[in-house]
Every structure is written in C-alpha cells, then in structure tokens.
Amino acid sequence: xxxxxSIVLITAMLALAGCSGSGSGSGSxxxxxxxxxxxxxxxxxxxxxxxxxxxxxxxTVETYVQAKQSWWDNKATxxxxxxxxxxxxxxxxxSEADYGKLKDGTKIKVTGYKAEWSGEVEIVDAEFAIENGSxxxxxxxxxxxxGKDDLVKHQNMKVSFKGMTVEAAGKDDAxxxxxxxxxxxxxxxxxxxxxxxxxxxxxxxxxxxxxYLCNEDTDVYKAVEALKIGDVVDLEGFLYWYxxxxxxxxxxxxxx
Amino acid sequence: MRRWLxxxxxxxxxxxxxxxxxxxxxxxxxxxxxxxxxxxxxxLTFWAKNDTNKNQTKIYENAVASFQKLYPNIHVNIRIYNxxxxxxxxxxxxxxxxxxxNICITYPDHISTYMTGDNVVVALDELFDDEEYxxxxxxxxxxxxKEEEIIPQFLEEGVLAGKQYALPFMxxxxxxxxxxxxxxxxxxxxxxxxxxxxxFEIGEKAMTKDAAGNFTLNGQKVMIPIIYKSTDxxxxxxLKQKDAxxxxxxxxxxxxxxxxxxxxxxxxxxxxxxxxxxxxxxxxPGNFLNAGQCLFAIDSTAGSTWMGSRAPLSDIxxxxxxxxxxxxxxxxxxxxxxxxxxxxxxxxxxxNKADPQEVLAxxxxxxxxxxxxxxxxxxxxxxxxxxxSKAQNSEEYQxxxxxxxxxxxxYKVKIDASKLLIDNVTHTFTxxxxxxxxxxxxxxxxxxxxxxxxxxRKETIDDAYFDKLFKDxxxxxxxxxxxxxxxxxxxxxxxxxxxxxxxxxLALIWAMIIAWYFYDQNKRRKAASKQ
Numbered sequence: 001x002x003x004x005x006s007i008v009l010i011t012a013m014l015a016l017a018g019c020s021g022s023g024s025g026s027g028s029x030x031x032x033x034x035x036x037x038x039x040x041x042x043x044x045x046x047x048x049x050x051x052x053x054x055x056x057x058x059x060t061v062e063t064y065v066q067a068k069q070s071w072w073d074n075k076a077t078x079x080x081x082x083x084x085x086x087x088x089x090x091x092x093x094x095s096e097a098d099y100g101k102l103k104d105g106t107k108i109k110v111t112g113y114k115a116e117w118s119g120e121v122e123i124v125d126a127e128f129a130i131e132n133g134s135x136x137x138x139x140x141x142x143x144x145x146x147g148k149d150d151l152v153k154h155q156n157m158k159v160s161f162k163g164m165t166v167e168a169a170g171k172d173d174a175x176x177x178x179x180x181x182x183x184x185x186x187x188x189x190x191x192x193x194x195x196x197x198x199x200x201x202x203x204x205x206x207x208x209x210x211x212y213l214c215n216e217d218t219d220v221y222k223a224v225e226a227l228k229i230g231d232v233v234d235l236e237g238f239l240y241w242y243x244x245x246x247x248x249x250x251x252x253x254x255x256x
Numbered sequence: 257m258r259r260w261l262x263x264x265x266x267x268x269x270x271x272x273x274x275x276x277x278x279x280x281x282x283x284x285x286x287x288x289x290x291x292x293x294x295x296x297x298x299x300l301t302f303w304a305k306n307d308t309n310k311n312q313t314k315i316y317e318n319a320v321a322s323f324q325k326l327y328p329n330i331h332v333n334i335r336i337y338n339x340x341x342x343x344x345x346x347x348x349x350x351x352x353x354x355x356x357x358n359i360c361i362t363y364p365d366h367i368s369t370y371m372t373g374d375n376v377v378v379a380l381d382e383l384f385d386d387e388e389y390x391x392x393x394x395x396x397x398x399x400x401x402k403e404e405e406i407i408p409q410f411l412e413e414g415v416l417a418g419k420q421y422a423l424p425f426m427x428x429x430x431x432x433x434x435x436x437x438x439x440x441x442x443x444x445x446x447x448x449x450x451x452x453x454x455x456f457e458i459g460e461k462a463m464t465k466d467a468a469g470n471f472t473l474n475g476q477k478v479m480i481p482i483i484y485k486s487t488d489x490x491x492x493x494x495l496k497q498k499d500a501x502x503x504x505x506x507x508x509x510x511x512x513x514x515x516x517x518x519x520x521x522x523x524x525x526x527x528x529x530x531x532x533x534x535x536x537x538x539x540x541p542g543n544f545l546n547a548g549q550c551l552f553a554i555d556s557t558a559g560s561t562w563m564g565s566r567a568p569l570s571d572i573x574x575x576x577x578x579x580x581x582x583x584x585x586x587x588x589x590x591x592x593x594x595x596x597x598x599x600x601x602x603x604x605x606x607x608n609k610a611d612p613q614e615v616l617a618x619x620x621x622x623x624x625x626x627x628x629x630x631x632x633x634x635x636x637x638x639x640x641x642x643x644x645s646k647a648q649n650s651e652e653y654q655x656x657x658x659x660x661x662x663x664x665x666x667y668k669v670k671i672d673a674s675k676l677l678i679d680n681v682t683h684t685f686t687x688x689x690x691x692x693x694x695x696x697x698x699x700x701x702x703x704x705x706x707x708x709x710x711x712x713r714k715e716t717i718d719d720a721y722f723d724k725l726f727k728d729x730x731x732x733x734x735x736x737x738x739x740x741x742x743x744x745x746x747x748x749x750x751x752x753x754x755x756x757x758x759x760x761x762l763a764l765i766w767a768m769i770i771a772w773y774f775y776d777q778n779k780r781r782k783a784a785s786k787q
Contacts, residue, residue, distance in 0.1 A: 056712040113713060118539035118571075125709070187310040189336050243543060243572050 019067075019214030019221070019250045037064070037083045037135045044109065047084035053114050059123060060111040063087045064135040066158055067238065067250065070212040071099045077212075079156065079238045079248075080108065081137045086156025086239070088122040090115075098130075107133035120241040121155060139236045147203050151245055159239045159247065161207075163255045164198035166231040169206075179227040191216045194224045198233070207235065210248040223252040283354075286378045288386055289612050292395070297329045298617040303346070303360035305337045305602055307558055307638060315633040323624045326397040330617045340366070340602075344694075351376055356607040358618035364414055364422050364686075365694045367605050371416065372691060378606040379419040383619050391623065401626040405646040413686045414603055422603035424643040425625055426634055428558040429597045429677045429684060430489055430587050433542070433669065435551045437580035438462070438473055449595060452494075452588040455482060455552050456522075459531035462551055474578070478549045482532045483541035485555040488701030489598050494519050495700075496598075496685055497590045502700070507690035509735050511700060512726040520707045520725075524717050527708040536705050537712075543571055548578030554587060557673035558601065560639035568664045584672040586680065599677075599684035601640065632656070636665070639673030648678065695733035703729060 040046060044062045045053070053059050063080040070077050076099050078089040089110055094102075102108070112126030139160035145151040146161070168177035170186050180196040182188035194209035214220045227233070234256060237249035302320075306312035313336055320332045335357070337343045344366045350356045351373050362370075370377050384403055388395035392402035403411075406424065414422030432450065439446050442461050447454070459481035464472045471479040484490045491511075495502045498519070501510025526532035535541060541553030542562040553563060562569045564582035589595045604622050609615050624630065631647035634640060636656055642648050657675065661668035677684070687693065706725060710717060730736060 056709075058713075113709075115537070117537075118543065183308055183310075183338070185308065185310045187306055187308050187313045187336070188338070192336075192338070243539075243576075 019218035037133070041109065041131075047082060050087070050114070051085065055114055055116055057114055058111065059114045060109065061087055061123070062107065062109050062131065063089075064133070064137070065102050065104060065106045065108060066137055067104065067213060068099070068102060069210065071096060076102075078102070079158075079213075080110075081157055082135070086154070086158075088120060088156045088240070089126055089128075090117075090122040090124050092123075092126040092128060094128065101130060105134035105136045107131040107135070118242050119244065142239070143200060146200055146205060146245075151239070152241070154239050155241050157239055159237065161198070161200075161235045161247070164200055164205075164233055164235060166227050166229055166233060167197040167199050167204050168229055169195055169197050177229055179229050179231075180224050190225075194221060196224055196227060198235070205245070207237070207247050207249050208240075210240075213238075213248055214250055220250055220252055224249075227252070283375050283608055283610060285375045286608050286615050287612055288382060288389070289616050292389065292616050292620070293613050294327075294329060296613060298331065298614055300330060300332045300359065300614070300618050300621060301335065301357040302332050302621065303335050303337060303343055303357040305340060305343060305361040308338050309561075309637055311637040312634060315630065315637065318633065319625060319630045320621075322629070323398075323621055327617070327620065330621065332621055337361075344369075358607055358609065358614065359604055359622050360607070361425060361602045362422065362605050363600075363694075364416060364603055364689045365697065367421050367603075368416055368689050368691050368693060370605070371421070375608050377421050378608050378615060378619075379421055380414075380423065380606065380619075381420050383606075384420065389616060389620065396620070396623070398624060398627055400623050401644050401646055405644045406626070407643055407645060407648075407681060409599065409681055409684060410643045413599065416689050422605050423622060423626070425602045425604050426558075426631075426640040427599060427601040427643055427677060428556050428638075428640050428673075429599060429680075430486070430493070430554060431557050431560070431639070431673050431676055432585045432587060433545055433553045433555065433560070433563040434583040434585055435545060435548070435580045436583040438548070438551050441473065446583055446585070447592075449586055449592040450588045451592060452522075452590060455588045456526050456531070458551060459526060460529060463529055463531050474548045476547075476549060478544075478547075480530065480533045480538055480544055480549060481551045482526065483534065483538060483544055483550050483553055484532075484704075485535040485541050485553075485559070486701065487534050487536070487704035488697045489600070490523075490554070491516070491519065491700040491704055492687055492697065493587055493596060493598055494590075496596045497594075503688050503690075503693070503696055505688045505690075507688070507692055509696060511696065512730070516703070517719075517722050520703060520722070521717065523704055524707045524711045528711040532708070534705060534708055537708055540571065542567070545582075546570055546578070547572055547576045548580065556600070557639035557641075557677060560584070560670040560673035561637075561667060563673075564667075564669045566667075567669065568667055582669050584669055584676055586676060586683075595680070595683045596685050597680060597683055599681075599686050628652070635674065639670045639677075641674050641677045692735065695735060699729040699733040699735065702732070 040062055044060050050059055050061055063082045065078055066081050067079040068076060069079065074093055074095060075091040076094045077091060080087045080089055109129045109131050110123055110126050112123040115122055115124045137158045139158045140154060141162060142151060142154050142159045143162045166179050168179070169181045170178055172178050180194050182190060182192045182194060184195050191211060193211050195206055197204050197206055209221050209224050232255040234253050235249050236251035237247045240246050240248045304316045316334050320334060323332065324330065340363055343360055343362060347356055347360060347370060351370060356376070367377055384391050386393055392400050410424040410427050414420055414424060434446060436446055439458060442458055444458055462471070462473050462479060462481040466472050470477060473479065492502060495515065498515050500515035501513045503510055523532060541550060541555050542559065544550035545553035545563060546565055546567060555563065561567060565577050565579050570577065586595060587597050604625060606615065606618055606622055626644055628647045628650055631642035631644060632653055635642045642653065647653055656666065657671055659666040660671040687697070703725060707717065
C-alpha cells in the first residue's frame, strides 16, 4: 500500500517484544497493577465516551501499552488498549529516555485529539504521563467477524485469526506463485513490510508484517518468509485499518 | 627579527589550520584518474528510491544488468528505498563512519547538508568536462548524454554554491487531478489554467447537503472537495506566485511575512467549511478522488497512475470506485498569465571515496542512468519526464506519448501529467538550496497543517495565533541554527574563549607586523642617510 514508507519516515528504535513466533497474549494484570483496569481517573473518558467523541475533539484516556511501533525524531507510535477497546497513538512527542520507560503493559494517561486517517481512528498531537498499573490484553478471536461490519468495533485491539489458509500473494519473476511480497506489489526488498494473503471460507484477506513494528530479525518476519501456499496458520496482531481492515501481524504459528 | 616573526606567523597559521580541522569530517578532494583501471573489480553501492512501484525496481535492475555487460568488473549493488527522508537520514548517519554509498538518489536540498563535511560529495564540473570519461566522453562504452542534451533548467537545479553537485535523474511537478464530471455537474467549465479562487469557489459549492445529511453532489456522507498532498509545495508555490518572500539564495529566511499570514487565513477559511484538507490530516488525495469524494486532488505527476476512476493502481476496493472523467491541470494560479509550478523529482549525487578509481567507476554508472533506455523506462512507470532532450525528442518516447489512452501502459492521465511538465518547463521554479533549506521547506508545510488542524479544532486564528505559530516554527525547525540566516536579529551571546584568543592573537600579530615595518623603514632610512 502506498502508505508504506510515506508517513512515518523511519524507525530509529524498534520495540520487538511484541513480535514473536508464538502466542504472546496473557490477558493479565502484572507488575503490581491496580486490580480494576476498568477504573478511570477523574476527567478521563471511558472507551465508550472516546468512541462517541467527534473527530478533531480533545480526548483524554487511560490506556495500556501493548506494543511500541517506532520512535523517531522524538515521536512515538504506540498500540494501546484498555479493557474495552484499542487506542492507536500516532506520533506522540516523547523523549528517547521516556520511550525506553514504556514497556508492554505500561499504563499511560494520554491527552490529544481524535483523528481519522484512511479509516484508522487514532489519537494525534498527544501528551502523556506514565501511571501506576499494568495490563497486557488477551487477543480476541475475530476470525468469524472477517468480512463483516462488526469487525471495526475491534479496531486497534489485539486480535487473533484461527485456521487461516495461506494463498498466493503474487508472482515471482519467473511467473511462479509466491506466498508473500516485500511491499504490497513486491517492489521492496528484505527489511520492507511483508504482505501475504490468507483465506477463510472462500474469502481472501491481505495481512501485513509492519517492518517498523516487527523487523526482519523477528520471529514473525522470518515465519512469514517461511510460509508456503496452502499452509494453515493461526495469527495474532493488531487490528489496524487502512481503507479497510489491515491487521499488523505479530505472531504466525501452525494452526492448532 | 625576521626569523622570529616568521616563526610566530607560521605558528599562528598552523594553529588556525589545525583549529579548522577540529571535528571536521572530510577527505582529500577527488582527482580524476587519467585512465579507468579495468583490470580491477569494483563493488559499488547505489541507494535508489522508488515510489513503491515494482516497475521502477525493474528499471533499476535492468540498468545495472545492462551496465555490467559493458563493464563486467564494475558491480553495482542496489538498495531500494521508498522514501527520500530515509535515504537522507541513512546518508547522514553513514557520513560519520565514511560508509556512504557510492551513488544515491537524492534532493539537492539534502546534498547541501551532506556537504557540511569536507569533500564528502564530489563536484561534477570537472567530470562533466573530462574528454575521456565526461559527458559524451570518448572512452565511454555507451551512448552517453552530452551536457547540452540535459534540459538546462533541470541541470541548473543541481548547482550548489556555484558548483554542480547533483545530476537530474527524473523530473515531475504537481498537478491537479480533477473530477471533471462533478465540476460540470456543478455548472462550471474547466479552464486550461485554474485560479485558486475558481477552485475554492467550486469547493464550497460542493459542500451542499441534502436533508439526510448526504452531500448532494455524490450522495455520500464524505466529501472533501480539495485535498493537497504536499503542503510544503502548496505554500512555496503560492508565495512564488505572489512574488512574496520565502528565502534568499544565501539562506536568509523571509517566509514569516504578511503574505504568508494572508494565505494561511485563506486556507484556514476553506478548512473551516470542510472543503479543504491535506494528506497528513485525511489521507491520499487519490483515494478520495477515485471514491468520488474529492473534486480537486493535488499531487505529484509522479503519482498519476493512482489517479482517476480507471487508474491502473488503487488502494481502495473496486466497489468504492466511482466512474468519472479525470482531467489533469496545472496547479492553481493567482495570475494565469504568469504561471508558476514547482519542479521536483529525483537527482543523483556522487560520494567521494579514498580510491579515485572507485569514484570514476561510480561516475560512469551515474552517467549511464541518463542514457535513453533508462530514461524512457523509468519515466514511463509514472508521470515522470526524462531529463534529457535526447530522450524526450526520440522517436520512441514520442511514440509512447502518442499512444495515450490506448492501454494501461499508456494510461491517459499519466501521459497528460507528463505532457503538463514537458509543455511548461519554462514555468517551473525551484527554491534556493542552502544548509537549512530542508528545515525551511518543512516549516512551510507545517504552517499549513497547523492552521488546518487549528480551525478544525475550533481554535481562534488571529494575529496572536500567527505570532506564536511563526515563533514555534522558528524554534521547531531551528531556523536560526542552520546555515540559514534569519532576518530577526538575535543576541548570539559572548564569543567563545578560543575565538577571543584567536582574535587577540591576530591583533597582536598585526601590531607586531606594523611595528616591525616602521622599525625596518626607520633602519633603512638611517642606513641611507649614513651613506
């Protein structure tokens, strides 16, 4: 897709902890967190209030880091989630030192503006504060929602897809079908985003390994490079949106 | 006395020279070898950029393959980037470790930063003129382009500080991709050259909604009539058309002026109604255009294959694409009789290495990129234009243009976009290049983005807002700290101790030279009078 390599310039630091070859979700509180992750401080929106807020309005949420996509030029892009929904934090000003303090599960209070870019709802021009608490979300199985309108309700959340069959993503120079492409049309090289197609019940979907999130050294990147057409796999990732669902996959394993 | 003075002067000169070397990153200037040593093998690195377009990658690969048939000992390893900014950052990082590529695609603005290290980038003037290996040289194994065959305006864009540091590779400009069907539906004819007023007027007309809240023009919930991809270009082009300040050739910053405020007010007014937005805020103009949700999508001619309901490339699903006629026009103007449009596109620069033979081998490949086959091939992947008259005027390229609309390889919108630049080269302009010009360009775009965001967030746009915006832009992009010179006078603080010591030493030396001169003259007079 054209967005690749266009908006976020580069990633200077990658947080690869969220990229694995196996399931990573624990669905747990950890690190001495408050017991109730649904509790919100005064002046903080619930997910329902955030969801209902108009675009371009100021929003304040308390949420938990699920993965760090990139840090560059004192800005970070984060996948975050609370008990009820996902919040994609785009280009949040943050020092490199503070970025290092953000771990998977870290609770942060974010104030910014609600925006939408090609269908992806995000918080931009944000300020943040680290708070006491930790929560790592369990992936929600959304396999049955593929192709349905309700899928968008899980936008930006950690999700899983079960029993997906790998389909041809394109052709190589010799005209043979291939299971994945570097960049959406195969114009890239190793280190660029990976695109691959998987099907379920006769419908085919395009999934992405976002190199900023999971680079070529991660298990998941290598796992996709090892895919064969016809493989049946379970997948986990974040339900990103670009002109429709465009999951950023963090885990690929053989279907159980 | 003379010996003492000589020692003192030598010491001072040495001190000054050594001081000048402190912290510098540089190497000896490149000297052209007399002959390419073809008994050696060279491993070159070429950092190339494509527009996430597989065909462009193929063109690069084919260029390397055909070059290596001619020069089997020169191996060119390509690294493909999708982003000029990433190349820029990687080059900066690699200058510090002397691991730059041999050749890379770049913007002249970026080269000005690369040049902060001594002899990092090779000036091409002497290479151009070299009889054996220069442009059209006798020892070339290919039909090289001659200097006079490179379009002069494009060549001029690579001149920095009086020397040629960049070779143009491809050129593009910006175009308005118009949903002509909707423009006519609103009761307007589309002129050959649009004004800003015309475009904004139609944009406002398109905002009418029906009782159900759908836009009457497209029957959809979404309509952004005007979307600009590169807001830095938008501001720069508007200022040029207004003959208003942006910067001087020397790097004096002039952008923070009343015309800029007026333009931002105008843009903000249309953002407030929802008739104008930007790529950064909404998304790719082409996505909205193709979905029938935009009338005027302003983007590079190098993105033309994504534009229009029959575009060969698309990011939106086929069921969202609306059928309409696409017209290609020059960016809007304030004075249609004196139009200006930006010239942009990739250039190539050559990095210096300790081994002059390696640099010469790199130069040969760099020239090869201007041969007809490479120029035609790459230009035809998008709405680019070859940078040589030799390629442009060739029968092959003219035939390509003449086949407009016959198939997807000859997509009409793409060829119209190329023709737009070919027919209007004399109306193109570029901005001055200096150390800091990249930051100034960023600031120009960011001001548009900030104003659009602010009005969408219902903030007040008044003089106080602009005062703060200008101050913030100055600070954010460090426009006072680069090679750029800001018009606002700032206290630079006391001189550093080393500078003070140097100035005092110089003053003392001059005092001693003058004293010695009078002493010597007096002595000569006395000697003469004795005789």
